[in-house]
Amino acid sequence: MHADEQVGEGVPAELAMFLREAVDGRPVKIAPSVCEGCGGRVFFMLVNASGAERECSGCGRRAFIADSEGFWNQESWEDDEPGPAGCPCGSEEFEAAVAFSLGTEGSVRWVTVGLRCIKDGFCGVYTDWKIDYGPTDHLLTMV
DSSP: OOTTOEEOTTOOHHHHHHHHHHTTTOOEEEEEOOOTTTOOOOEEEEEETTEEEEEETTTOOEEEOTTGGGGOSHHHHTTOOOEEOOOTTSOOOEEEEEEEEEOTTSOEEEEEEEEEETTTOOEEEEEEEEOOSSOOGGGGGOO
């Protein structure tokens, strides 16, 4: 584990380990997705190369991950329209966590969305994208 790494409470251990490996040793902050409406931690996800939107399987509340909302329109999608995330087992319900890769000055430089299937435990990176602006502190709460 990198000295600057932080894993938020509630991130499934398997998913945290998977995300650590996926970010190639960069310092990260890993945070769990939690529904603001009901506190649920299981989601249906829509993903593309520039973002992700989650829908709570408990209450149906929707939320964007990090800065996805700014790129969640037909003009930005071009040939990459969002689609539902699915596990090889066929399930579409996941626990979600986000790894925020940090630059040397501590700002977010990369967002990696990891999902863990609630049916069989399969973990995968379903989307990730680069952040090339600042300041970025607000992104750390948009999980």
